Amino acid sequence: MELKNSVALITGAAARVGKATALALAAKGAAIAFTYLNDAEPWRDTLADIEAAGAAVLALPLDVRQPGQPQAVVQQVIERFGRIDLLVNNASVWLRAPFLEISAEQWQMALDINLTGPFLCAQAVAPHMLAQKAGVIINITDLSAYQTWPEYAHHSASKAGLVALTRVLAAELAPHVRVNAIAPGTVLLPDNAPPEKERWAVGNSLLKRVGSPEDVAKTIIFLTEMDFATGAVYFMDGGRALV
DSSP states (O other): OOOTTOEEEESSOSSHHHHHHHHHHHHTTOEEEEEESSTTSOHHHHHHHHHHTTOOEEEEEOOTTSTHHHHHHHHHHHHHHSOOOEEEEOOOOOOOOOGGGOOHHHHHHHHIIIIIHHHHHHHHHHHHHHHHTOEEEEEEOOGGGTSOOTTOHHHHHHHHHHHHHHHHHHHHHTTTEEEEEEEEOSOOOOTTOOHHHHHHHHHTOTTSSOOOHHHHHHHHHHHHHOTTOOSOEEEESTTGGGO
16 A cells, blocks of 8 residues: 555554654655544644644544544544545553452453454444555554463453454455554663663564664554555564564
8 A cells, every 4th residue: 555645543642652653654645643542641742743744644532442432533534634544553551460460450451452442443444444445454462462471461361362353354354454463572661661671672682672663663664555464463573572
């Protein structure tokens, strides 16, 4: 799919990987619609940066846990731009707790945001993509869907479910809508990460370095433009899955 003059919707794009993706797609000539959770996020800065890049942009609040909100967001994007060519399901939550201490509420939050949210967004966007006989959906999972991460049972289950959802949607929405996923490794450390965290990340990478949000953004561009890719999970992890 040609990105120039396309319309991309990116969830959870006020900062980090989502913002890098929005800016990379804007640089390729796409109009950008992105969502943020609330005003505590720096979405206005992201909006200004996308505008400075010369792209048309729309920023909308979205809580993917609320069933009616993805449909409303998609409708607003259609009203503004007339179409949606690319959906990037990036909004996510990262929860950690020992298995015996995970509450029902924490379990449900992980599933609601990391799995049900992408389901609702894809379900809202797919009819429009099918009607225009073209579209791409990219889900952001991670290595916990494939590796055993103690203390991340709820997170891992939600991300593994997202991989399964990716494959089913690829089969069900073909041939006009392509659906893929990306499993990043460590691409951005928290600002307050201790030095030992970076040493661990570097040590668990075959390339001996931490990645960047831009690495994920480049992969999103590749999967959007590569018209023969669907139903796959692309590891962007510096080889961490092999360590």
